[in-house]
Amino acid sequence: MRDAGEPPVDPKGGAAFDLELRLLLEAVYVRYQHDFRHYAKASLRRRVRQAMVRFDCPTVSRLQERVLHDPDAFAAMLQYFTVQVSEMFRDPAYFSAIREKVVPVLATYPFVKIWVAGCSYGEEALSFAIVLHEEGLLERTLIYATDINPEALRVAQAGVYALDRIAGFSTAYLAAGGKSSLADYYSAAYGNAVFDRRLRAQVAYSDHSLATDNVFSEVELVSCRNVLIYFDRDLQSRAIGLFHDALPQRGFLGIGSKESLRFSAHGEAFEEFARAERIYRKR
């Protein structure tokens, strides 16, 4: 019945669990330079409990031992530290606002750079590429799609998605104001949809951590949706600080529909541009 096996929560053991979790995160940081120490605790606890089942470890300390001594186990553990959920044209109203309100501004620039931060399996970067293609802007755009998860980047780069997800993507594409049919952008083969390589040619996929890396380029638009929810307030502030530094004055920032800049140290540095769609502009 349960989608993923987890041991039951033991609130009385909470203090010991939290201590062990802290030690695990420190160990992972020192050993692998992946910094999850400021990830939001409540959901991280859940995912670590799921990993304990998967790796058959009765305690977090045992999980730590396994992860420290076995890089393959760490690679597998990355799937638990991060949440990889993404869809094409998720929240169609967001992409409508990008198309109708943001793209006309971007179109006035000779060259446009966009940063999809925490791109996961690449669906959102591909959605941007399609919108920009339909608006005649793709050829002079470079989209940076970054993530910390090499497996996710590998999938993103391939641009191949299971065909059974395409119906949902198509519906969202049309709701977002798509100008043709999503089928124009992929070919179906062996149960998969393989997206046109011309779309992906304008996307640079690379490894980047919002927790430990710095700004790598100036960009006119940052889209980082449903990534900040996995960070605590300190790490959210760091990430939003990076976006602030990467954007020129009047640059655009899009975040998830239930995320807010209000609780970050940089909230004041942005003004609302499309309120309901959570698109902001650097002051």
Added chain:
Amino acid sequence: MSAGAKVDAVVMGGSAGGLEAVATLLQALPEPFVPAVLVVLHIPAERPSLLAELFAQRCRLPVREALDKEHLEGGTVYVAPADYHLLVEDRHTLALSREAPVLFSRPSIDVLFESAAEAFGDCLTAIVVSGANEDGARGLAAVREAGGRAWVQSPSEAYAAAMPAAAIERAGADLVAPIRDIAERLMHLRTGRVVAI
């Protein structure tokens, strides 16, 4: 259970038939009401939830759809948005997540209850109302394990009995009663302290 038990948060969850039950509970809340109130109802993922607006019309307290990392305030009702899990990050902060659905549900009652149990311990009352699956049962067990109180709508009264019945079966309960009795009890819920010292 003593009437004066300290409570800093009330969490409630339901599914089929749960909307009316939760609305009845929220309608009963007096102003001022010290605990924070957190609500998960199973709702369709595809469209924005209107629950907060709906409940606001029937509740004296402010009702809001939860935002990620929002400060938790007493006397305020927070409703999980469609297609996100609602979690309690610590005693002062809410969090959202798009992790996989649990028992086919996102938001999940178990996810809210388990995280609330860890954050609030014995300063928590959890209420399971009408619903057609077993979500909430495991969460309610965590709440009781942490010393919190578990109240469940009588399965015989509930529009869909499966959820309250599963909760009682798995977790047991401090109170099994018709919704109007739970509402009455909720009205008299007092809080001890807001922040543990």
